[in-house]
Amino acid sequence: MDKNSTIAYRQATTWRGVSFAVAAILAGTSPLALQAQELKIAMSSEPSSADPHYHNLTPNNQVVRHVFEPLVFQDEFQAIGPGLAANWKIIDDVTWEFKLRANVKFHDGSPLTVEDVIFSLNRVPNVPKSPAPKTAYVRGKTIEKVDDLTFRVKTAKPEALMLNHLANIEIMSAKAAATATTEDINAGKGNIGTGPYQFVEFVPGDRFVVKRNDAYWGQKQPWAKVTFKFIKSDPTRVAALLSGDVDVIETVPTADAQRLSKEPKVTVSSALSNRLVYLHMDRYRAETPFVKGKDGAQIKNPFHDLKVRQALTKAINRPAIIDRIMEGEAVPASQMLPDSYAGTSKKLKPTAYDLDGAKKLLAEAGFPNGFKLTIVGPNGRYTNDTKIIEAVAQMFTRAGIETAVETLPPAVFFSRASSGGPDKQPEFSMILAGWSAGTGEPSDSLKSLLGTYDTKLGRGSANRGRYSNPAMDAVLDKALATVDFDKRSAMLAEASEIAMNDIGLIPLHYQKNSWAAKKGLKVTARTDEYTLAMSVKP
Amino acid sequence: MLAFIIRRISQAFFVVVAMVVLVFFGTYVIGDPVWMMVPGDATQEQIEAVRRDFGFDQPVYVQFFKFLGDVLHGEFGRSYVHGSSAINLILDRMPATLELALAALILAVLIGIPLGLFAGLKPDHPASRSIMAVSILGFSLPTFWVGLMLIMLFSVMLGWLPATGRGPVVSIFGLETSMLSLEGWRHLFLPAINLALLKISLVIRLTRSGAREAALQDYVKFARAKGLSQQRIVGVHILKNILIPIVTVLGLEFGSLVAFSVVTETIFAWPGMGKLLLEAIQRLDRPLIVAYVMVVVLLFVTINLIVDILYSALDPRVRLTGTQS
Numbered sequence: 102m103d104k105n106s107t108i109a110y111r112q113a114t115t116w117r118g119v120s121f122a123v124a125a126i127l128a129g130t131s132p133l134a135l136q137a138q139e140l141k142i143a144m145s146s147e148p149s150s151a152d153p154h155y156h157n158l159t160p161n162n163q164v165v166r167h168v169f170e171p172l173v174f175q176d177e178f179q180a181i182g183p184g185l186a187a188n189w190k191i192i193d194d195v196t197w198e199f200k201l202r203a204n205v206k207f208h209d210g211s212p213l214t215v216e217d218v219i220f221s222l223n224r225v226p227n228v229p230k231s232p233a234p235k236t237a238y239v240r241g242k243t244i245e246k247v248d249d250l251t252f253r254v255k256t257a258k259p260e261a262l263m264l265n266h267l268a269n270i271e272i273m274s275a276k277a278a279a280t281a282t283t284e285d286i287n288a289g290k291g292n293i294g295t296g297p298y299q300f301v302e303f304v305p306g307d308r309f310v311v312k313r314n315d316a317y318w319g320q321k322q323p324w325a326k327v328t329f330k331f332i333k334s335d336p337t338r339v340a341a342l343l344s345g346d347v348d349v350i351e352t353v354p355t356a357d358a359q360r361l362s363k364e365p366k367v368t369v370s371s372a373l374s375n376r377l378v379y380l381h382m383d384r385y386r387a388e389t390p391f392v393k394g395k396d397g398a399q400i401k402n403p404f405h406d407l408k409v410r411q412a413l414t415k416a417i418n419r420p421a422i423i424d425r426i427m428e429g430e431a432v433p434a435s436q437m438l439p440d441s442y443a444g445t446s447k448k449l450k451p452t453a454y455d456l457d458g459a460k461k462l463l464a465e466a467g468f469p470n471g472f473k474l475t476i477v478g479p480n481g482r483y484t485n486d487t488k489i490i491e492a493v494a495q496m497f498t499r500a501g502i503e504t505a506v507e508t509l510p511p512a513v514f515f516s517r518a519s520s521g522g523p524d525k526q527p528e529f530s531m532i533l534a535g536w537s538a539g540t541g542e543p544s545d546s547l548k549s550l551l552g553t554y555d556t557k558l559g560r561g562s563a564n565r566g567r568y569s570n571p572a573m574d575a576v577l578d579k580a581l582a583t584v585d586f587d588k589r590s591a592m593l594a595e596a597s598e599i600a601m602n603d604i605g606l607i608p609l610h611y612q613k614n615s616w617a618a619k620k621g622l623k624v625t626a627r628t629d630e631y632t633l634a635m636s637v638k639p
Numbered sequence: 640m641l642a643f644i645i646r647r648i649s650q651a652f653f654v655v656v657a658m659v660v661l662v663f664f665g666t667y668v669i670g671d672p673v674w675m676m677v678p679g680d681a682t683q684e685q686i687e688a689v690r691r692d693f694g695f696d697q698p699v700y701v702q703f704f705k706f707l708g709d710v711l712h713g714e715f716g717r718s719y720v721h722g723s724s725a726i727n728l729i730l731d732r733m734p735a736t737l738e739l740a741l742a743a744l745i746l747a748v749l750i751g752i753p754l755g756l757f758a759g760l761k762p763d764h765p766a767s768r769s770i771m772a773v774s775i776l777g778f779s780l781p782t783f784w785v786g787l788m789l790i791m792l793f794s795v796m797l798g799w800l801p802a803t804g805r806g807p808v809v810s811i812f813g814l815e816t817s818m819l820s821l822e823g824w825r826h827l828f829l830p831a832i833n834l835a836l837l838k839i840s841l842v843i844r845l846t847r848s849g850a851r852e853a854a855l856q857d858y859v860k861f862a863r864a865k866g867l868s869q870q871r872i873v874g875v876h877i878l879k880n881i882l883i884p885i886v887t888v889l890g891l892e893f894g895s896l897v898a899f900s901v902v903t904e905t906i907f908a909w910p911g912m913g914k915l916l917l918e919a920i921q922r923l924d925r926p927l928i929v930a931y932v933m934v935v936v937l938l939f940v941t942i943n944l945i946v947d948i949l950y951s952a953l954d955p956r957v958r959l960t961g962t963q964s
Binding site: 143147149150155156157158159230231232233234236237283284287304305306307308330331332333334336337340341343344345346347510511512513514515516517519539549556559562 | 682720787795905
């Protein structure tokens with residue numbers, strides 16, 4: 102080696118050394134031991150507050166569940182089990198007796214007593230300027246203290262959904278939160294619960310952080326610290342997982358689910374969700390504005406004819422939508438909830454695709470040449486909503502119903518679809534929407550989506566088709582007044598059958614919820630779309 | 640000078656009022672925010688209760704006058720969704736956005752001016768041609784796509800830089816910044832480059848055309864004839880003269896960097912006010928949108944004022960008077 106080449110070689114190695122050093126600095130060296138202790142979860146939508154009673158919204162309920170606990174818990178299938186209440190019994194139709202666990206302590210060390218339960222239930226309807234209060238869960242319920250750990254809840258009328266309601270009310274400390282406002286709680290003042298994690302900080306638009314509660318009454322948690330990051334953009338969330346910024350992501354985009362499941366560094370888990378995607382038809386007007394004859398003339402509302410409704414549901418190729426648009430991340434729907442849930446009917450099966458049958462039914466109903474229809478839906482509210490409407494429109498067009506598509510921003514869509522027409526009535530003739538059954542059984546879905554519209558009874562609040570079937574209402578009312586679980590489930594199944602055989606709405610599919618995690622982490626998928634650190638095991 | 644500043648501030652006041660009126664009625668027309676607030680299974684009764692609570696049941700002009708009344712009392716409205724003061728929410732997020740915009744501006748100057756000068760002084764050099772070709776790409780590639788590609792390359796494939804978020808912050812003089820630590824810069828680099836890309840191209844083109852023009856001026860020829868070194872000619876005589884338009888444009892562009900960091904902040908999950916705005920628009924959180932617009936308008940006005948003052952400092956021919964606009 103002569104002198105020149107030695108210099109050149111030295112320079113080259115120096116440069117290599119420098120670039121290696123730069124790369125090492127850029128890559129950073131995070132202590133592995135710490136990583137195992139900390140869990141980072143990327144959420145697809147962000148909570149608006151750390152106050153458990155402020156905003157009844159999935160991301161809020163999900164993060165506060167780490168700090169606060171309800172009297173009864175819903176497991177990953179939304180089945181109900183003991184929570185802060187160890188057990189309960191039904192004294193009579195309107196009286197329930199609950200017994201609290203004896204060994205539960207708040208994060209500040211004070212024990213849980215009936216006073217805290219009374220305080221929490223009274224606080225729920227009195228949170229100022231709450232955008233979505235949980236008031237409905239406590240309405241008509243009064244508490245009587247029996248002793249420090251025992252209390253009775255009396256209801257005005259038999260309350261079948263007592264446990265489902267209590268599962269949504271987080272118990273706060275009467276001592277710590279007595280005068281705490283929502284802003285105080287966001288800042289950590291009075292943010293004292295009994296949960297497996299303690300509140301650390303909430304930074305709107307960025308993160309929610311909790312740390313392990315070492316004095317927790319239940320199973321000890323593996324994570325010393327959990328950070329929830331809010332990453333709304335789908336590709337960014339996936340990239341954050343792949344690059345190791347976060348350990349777990351929720352709401353895996355359907356387009357990436359297949360690819361991620363083949364990725365060696367990642368495990369994907371999914372569960373059938375409680376969210377139904379469906380079509381609602383105008384059932385309250387004699388003539389409906391978004392349906393016209395083939396010649397453009399106004400015709401009578403065809404959706405009043407059962408044969409037309411049957412034709413519509415037969416014209417939809419559900420497996421094709423799931424396969425091509427949802428990338429397999431959905432299951433064909435036949436009723437309000439998958440039939441693994443209580444209160445659903447095993448007899449109802451998804452309608453099979455039958456184009457000839459649909460055409461024949463349309464001809465029998467007096468529409469041998471079909472008609473013109475516009476389906477309206479939200480853009481960006483449900484997974485692939487616009488694409489689904491487009492596919493359905495093509496399928497209807499194939500059956501002879503010339504279908505156009507209009508999609509609107511969710512805020513515009515819901516206000517017009519609910520009350521955009523004359524007299525504050527629903528505006529559109531056919532809409533696509535979604536519904537998630539937070540209670541884990543179909544009574545709420547049936548009541549809100551298919552119950553006869555009645556503001557006094559609180560029925561049909563989301564019945565944007567104004568479907569009405571007195572027979573279904575009667576069975577449903579009876580079910581809602583039946584406290585016995587098995588009897589009520591049978592009645593709800595019957596109500597589902599009545600409404601679905603009459604095609605009160607056209608069910609399309611149930612969405613799946615997917616999570617992706619770093620290899621080695623085990624995520625228990627939940628049907629209620631909650632991403633909980635308690636569901637992630639190393 | 641003083642008259643000029645007072646005049647500017649009174650103009651700014653009218654701009655803010657006009658923008659607030661526009662945005663207030665604009666968001667009212669978009670839709671009813673109650674549907675973005677209540678859960679899907681809310682009953683009609685609950686929906687009405689929320690409407691009453693927030694005053695959505697009132698006619699829009701009543702809502703507007705109530706809002707104006709609150710503003711006169713120094714209350715700029717509370718975010719519907721977060722329940723806390725809208726202005727505070729934005730001001731809390733502002734340091735992160737300003738930091739990102741500042742980093743992008745620094746990158747634009749550090750990369751743009753040398754490359755532009757080179758391309759302007761040696762227009763026929765092959766490197767100059769490629770600089771210009773790349774600058775066209777910088778103009779035409781959509782920000783969100785470049786952002787995703789940067790993440791793909793540097794975070795997912797190479798694993799050098801984090802894909803999302805902001806690094807640890809330290810507080811100096813009451814301002815929070817992540818620019819003082821290596822970890823902070825590792826988080827800042829990708830979003831800043833992404834945001835700066837367009838500005839780099841802009842600065843390259845401005846510098847290049849300025850340098851080409853200045854190189855032919857008599858004073859440059861004279862300097863050369865005097866035997867001054869190339870370094871001094873470029874560094875003092877040319878650069879100083881072409882800085883005037885660059886400072887003006889960059890000043891104005893700083894405002895747009897802040898206002899339009901929305902896309903970059905969303906892609907990199909950067910906790911700035913742009914991300915907050917996007918969320919607010921989707922949820923029709925009117926107080927938050929109005930507050931954001933007020934803050935950004937004020938920011939623009941302030942920057943313009945500073946640019947005007949700087950301009951007069953750089954170019955003694957310009958005098959700020961009350962009569963000039």
